[in-house]
Amino acid sequence: MKTRPPPDPRTLIFHLGMATCAAGFLTLLVLPFAALVLDGGPLAIWRGFQCALTWPALRLSIETTTVSVVLVVLGGTPVAFWLARSKWRSARWLETLLQLPVVIPPAVGGIALLLAFGRRGLFGGLLERMGFSPSFSPVAVVMAQVFVSAPFYLHAAVLAFGRLNPALLTVGRSLGATPPRLFFRVALPLAKPALIGGAAMSWARALGEFGATLMFAGNMTGKTQTLPLAIYAALEVDVRTAQALSLLLVMFAFGLLLALRNLDRQTDGKPQGAVLTP
Amino acid sequence: MFEHLAAAFEKRHAGVKVRLSFAGSQELRIQIEQGARVDIFASADERHMAALRKQGLVRAETVFARNRPVLVVPLSNPAKLARFADLPKARHVVVGSSEVPIGAYAEKILAAADRHYGRAFRARVLAHVQSRELNARQVLAKVALGEADAGIVYRTDALAMKDRGSTIAIPSPINTIANYPVAMATAAATPDLAEAWVGFVTSKAGQDALAAAGFLGAPPTAANASKP
Amino acid sequence: MTASASGKLSFALECSLGGFSLQSSLDLDAEPVALVGPNGCGKTSLLLALLGIHRPTRGRIVLGDEVLFDSATAVRCPTEARRLAYLPQDFGLFPFLTSRENVEFAISCRPDPPARGERRRIAVACLERFAVGHLAARKPRQLSGGECQRVALARTLAAAPRALLFDEPTASLDVGARAEVRALLAASLHELAIPTLIVTHDQGDILALARRVAVMENGRIIACTSLADARRSPANAFAARLLDAPAP
Numbered sequence: 001m002k003t004r005p006p007p008d009p010r011t012l013i014f015h016l017g018m019a020t021c022a023a024g025f026l027t028l029l030v031l032p033f034a035a036l037v038l039d040g041g042p043l044a045i046w047r048g049f050q051c052a053l054t055w056p057a058l059r060l061s062i063e064t065t066t067v068s069v070v071l072v073v074l075g076g077t078p079v080a081f082w083l084a085r086s087k088w089r090s091a092r093w094l095e096t097l098l099q100l101p102v103v104i105p106p107a108v109g110g111i112a113l114l115l116a117f118g119r120r121g122l123f124g125g126l127l128e129r130m131g132f133s134p135s136f137s138p139v140a141v142v143m144a145q146v147f148v149s150a151p152f153y154l155h156a157a158v159l160a161f162g163r164l165n166p167a168l169l170t171v172g173r174s175l176g177a178t179p180p181r182l183f184f185r186v187a188l189p190l191a192k193p194a195l196i197g198g199a200a201m202s203w204a205r206a207l208g209e210f211g212a213t214l215m216f217a218g219n220m221t222g223k224t225q226t227l228p229l230a231i232y233a234a235l236e237v238d239v240r241t242a243q244a245l246s247l248l249l250v251m252f253a254f255g256l257l258l259a260l261r262n263l264d265r266q267t268d269g270k271p272q273g274a275v276l277t278p
Numbered sequence: 279m280f281e282h283l284a285a286a287f288e289k290r291h292a293g294v295k296v297r298l299s300f301a302g303s304q305e306l307r308i309q310i311e312q313g314a315r316v317d318i319f320a321s322a323d324e325r326h327m328a329a330l331r332k333q334g335l336v337r338a339e340t341v342f343a344r345n346r347p348v349l350v351v352p353l354s355n356p357a358k359l360a361r362f363a364d365l366p367k368a369r370h371v372v373v374g375s376s377e378v379p380i381g382a383y384a385e386k387i388l389a390a391a392d393r394h395y396g397r398a399f400r401a402r403v404l405a406h407v408q409s410r411e412l413n414a415r416q417v418l419a420k421v422a423l424g425e426a427d428a429g430i431v432y433r434t435d436a437l438a439m440k441d442r443g444s445t446i447a448i449p450s451p452i453n454t455i456a457n458y459p460v461a462m463a464t465a466a467a468t469p470d471l472a473e474a475w476v477g478f479v480t481s482k483a484g485q486d487a488l489a490a491a492g493f494l495g496a497p498p499t500a501a502n503a504s505k506p
Numbered sequence: 507m508t509a510s511a512s513g514k515l516s517f518a519l520e521c522s523l524g525g526f527s528l529q530s531s532l533d534l535d536a537e538p539v540a541l542v543g544p545n546g547c548g549k550t551s552l553l554l555a556l557l558g559i560h561r562p563t564r565g566r567i568v569l570g571d572e573v574l575f576d577s578a579t580a581v582r583c584p585t586e587a588r589r590l591a592y593l594p595q596d597f598g599l600f601p602f603l604t605s606r607e608n609v610e611f612a613i614s615c616r617p618d619p620p621a622r623g624e625r626r627r628i629a630v631a632c633l634e635r636f637a638v639g640h641l642a643a644r645k646p647r648q649l650s651g652g653e654c655q656r657v658a659l660a661r662t663l664a665a666a667p668r669a670l671l672f673d674e675p676t677a678s679l680d681v682g683a684r685a686e687v688r689a690l691l692a693a694s695l696h697e698l699a700i701p702t703l704i705v706t707h708d709q710g711d712i713l714a715l716a717r718r719v720a721v722m723e724n725g726r727i728i729a730c731t732s733l734a735d736a737r738r739s740p741a742n743a744f745a746a747r748l749l750d751a752p753a754p
Binding site for chain 1 (some may be wrong): 302304305308370372375377378407408409410411412416419420423424425
Binding site (some may be wrong): 170171173174175176177179182185186192 | 557586589592596598601611615616671
């Protein structure tokens with residue numbers, strides 16, 4: 001009978017090290033949510049539902065984030081396709097510029113939006129003369145959400161289109177596919193799993209958006225007070241209510257991301273692992 | 279302004295370093311409840327102070343300053359407001375959310391104004407309220423940026439931004455006063471110094487500094503102790 | 507499957523790509539020509555230049571009586587209109603479509619596509635022609651290498667091309683499938699009789715499929731002779747090794 005050789009100590013240390021890092025990291029990321037849930041419990045969720053701010057905020061959040069993600073995908077996909085395939089140097093600059101909303105504090109983003117589209121803003125003055133003033137309206141909520149969440153989708157989409165197998169695109173063209181057909185029937189289906197992942201990230205960011213919304217859209221129940229804003233307002237009154245609303249938001253977001261991950265799986269019958277790919 | 283007080287305090291007490299932590303009253307309250315180590319807590323919101331006192335986390339508080347709400351309009355005054363009574367003319371009004379003190383005061387002021395002026399004053403103003411901000415500074419920011427034609431903030435905030443907006447006083451019969459309490463934490467690491475701080479801000483030197491920033495001084499001595 | 511009326515494929519072009527320059531010319535009649543040369547000498551780049559993916563700095567490409575590219579008169583036919591079929595090494599099947607849908611894609615890209623209802627029938631007929639009709643509903647990852655190659659061929663010919671460009675047609679296949687695919691290819695190419703350029707490293711491919719051999723070195727085609735002549739007197743050491751011929 002063959003005896004197993006003694007395990008290599010370096011391999012053991014490697015595994016131990018990895019496990020320790022993973023444990024530490026997961027603790028930091030998961031424990032706060034566990035604490036939130038355990039401290040509140042099901043009674044807390046019930047209390048959250050009963051708060052007067054909840055339903056208008058939840059409905060507004062769902063409506064605005066849905067519109068935002070649709071706009072981001074519709075507008076961002078062609079831009080990402082062009083950026084990924086462009087050979088100009090300026091395309092790289094533009095790509096970096098489009099990542100900027102991620103770096104600046106959302107409140108500053110809100111101020112920037114005001115300076116551009118507010119009543120006295122660069123563009124806003126023109127808009128107001130036409131009788132259309134986005135600030136303090138659900139339109140402003142959507143604009144703020146698109147502003148902060150688009151970079152996540154763009155980044156994923158540029159990566160996705162950049163990684164497309166060029167041979168497949170060449171084959172498509174050689175078979176006679178015109179550029180529109182190539183885009184819709186070859187490039188998009190090939191990129192779809194990663195695009196869905198990017199859209200999920202974008203949606204999640206829009207859902208949690210607070211600072212820019214508060215600054216640009218204001219805080220009016222039913223009109224511009226999304227769930228994150230409602231949570232912050234509830235915090236002024238009773239931290240328990242804020243906790244309850246937060247649990248609600250977390251549950252909703254978790255369900256959404258899980259559903260999108262399943263969609264990602266169904267696309268090709270086996271896991272693509274692309275939902276949370278940056 | 280608190281930085282000035284801190285610097286003056288450090289000058290009087292050689293070798294002492296004052297560390298200041300600024301945040302919204304409710305955030306600070308939560309931090310203290312969750313065990314943050316502090317010696318002194320000063321707040322713009324009496325409710326949070328009372329809650330901490332009930333939990334035994336702070337000693338009895340002293341009102342060390344007071345503030346008056348004012349009406350503030352952009353420099354260009356697009357709604358052409360001359361007096362507080364003109365407020366219903368403003369089509370874009372921003373006030374504090376009712377959960378925060380400045381918003382609660384705004385509600386009280388509007389209710390008082392309704393009784394004083396009649397003609398559905400409050401309802402007409404409320405119809406023009408575009409946003410309820412979560413603190414006074416944000417109300418001020420919206421007015422300064424020209425997004426709102428008018429807002430209700432504290433006098434001290436309005437003075438801090440007087441190059442970006444003009445102030446319109448709210449008539450005394452309608453206006454309210456905000457009380458700012460300060461208290462020692464029961465678990466203060468240096469109780470003597472903490473007591474010295476409270477003494478300092480209520481002393482003449484401290485009160486002069488506060489007055490320079492636009493605060494009203496502490497109420498007359500008889501009312502200094504908090505109500506039971 | 508239609509046998510397209512074809513003519514010669516002639517080209518003479520110069521193309522500069524990064525630090526590499528391509529300068530080749532060749533005339534292809536309606537018979538398969540093997541293009542051989544060491545890795546990196548520009549074989550795939552030449553195929554892409556013929557397709558129109560790389561833009562030549564100078565030159566002319568003519569297929570039959572149509573000028574696909576002419577730098578002198580600024581004529582440039584877009585890739586999708588050239589009807590030069592391209593078969594890459596890994597078959598190029600769209601992974602998100604079934605075999606039948608892959609073939610239907612090619613059918614729907616024809617300049618004058620048949621009605622929608624017809625396309626399905628024609629696609630299945632194409633697949634059956636290559637003995638893979640029973641795999642119509644399978645996706646490429648469910649097929650073996652040899653089966654993929656057959657579906658790819660079915661798809662290519664469903665597009666009714668006027669010339670064929672193969673890039674290492676048997677490199678991704680195991681030894682058993684190679685012999686099978688070579689036989690199939692030889693028969694199909696013979697039947698089609700259109701200009702065909704086959705980039706290959708494989709002696710078996712050359713012997714089974716090619717009538718002529720073009721030798722490429724550093725971006726230039728230095729010789730193009732019949733297979734027999736290439737074996738008798740190879741153009742360079744590489745060709746000699748490849749064809750088991752005595753060194754030049």
